[in-house]
Amino acid sequence: MARELLTARLLRKECISEVAQCYHFLFSVESLETFPYLPGQFVSAVAPDENGKQQTRAYSIASAPSGNQFELCVNRVENGFFSNHLADLPDLPVGSAIQIHGPHGHFVLQEPVTDSIFVATGTGVAPMRGYSQWLFPADGPDRSNGKEIWLVYGTRYETDMYYHDEFVALAQRVPNFHYLPTLSRAQPQWTGLRGYVQDHVAKIVEDRAARLGQPLPVPPVDPATPPAELRFDIYTYICGLNFMVSSVRERLDGFGWHKKQIVFERYD
């Protein structure tokens, strides 16, 4: 079945890392008054390549729903068709349009909100920005119900850490939002966390279990429990390249976590 194509007009475009060639985009969907989606979903962007063949690529929405607008965070992939189409200013100046369909995807927050660990590398932080904006709106009531929310964000260098200042400001404003940026190839002057996201996730899980007096590994869930009746007091949401997603899942498996407690989106 053909999907309905929507025209998304580019309202703003900003290079948020020169070194990593990462761009932040603000689009509006012209034909709609509101563009409804759940934080964490993605849009499919469509454009013809130089041979006239339609190419489609998924991009996570990097914002919480707001009118007919949505934001994207895209980094240029060497020799990649779509990321370069979006990143190249002469091809896509402010005021021009792209075709999209969506929203799509199941990488969304479980209801009701529980303690949650958001884990991202690179542009995998896009849906986490959407989650955070939705949970802790700057100009509306908090939706976190006081649950503890951790964002573990890993990159190699400080220069490929996107929206860092926003997350630092959010953590200062909101006591139950904990921002843990970590660098795998930090310069000597970096005073924050070092190493890989999975190690920091493991520490969060261990410290929390100790604080709550919960056993680790967690006792197994009765396999007869119907999926709709599964309830957990903590979930982890992971987004990025497959290698990282697998490493975090493996670590949580080791704690006896149920597979439904681990929600993930792979970019490759």
Ligand SMILES: Cc1cc2nc3c(=O)[nH]c(=O)nc-3n(C[C@H](O)[C@H](O)[C@H](O)COP(=O)(O)OP(=O)(O)OC[C@H]3O[C@@H](n4cnc5c(N)ncnc54)[C@H](O)[C@@H]3O)c2cc1C
């Ligand atoms: C659900 C979902 C959400 C996504 N959200 C985002 C997002 O928010 N921001 C974002 O920047 N990307 C995101 N991606 C990745 C995006 O869809 C494209 O794969 C990426 O932009 C590369 O497309 P391209 O046309 O430039 O490269 P292509 O022409 O498809 O590929 C060129 C070369 O780059 C390699 N390559 C492809 N993708 C990647 C990648 N992600 N990293 C490194 N090398 C790659 C390919 O193996 C190939 O060798 C998402 C992917 C999925 C599945």
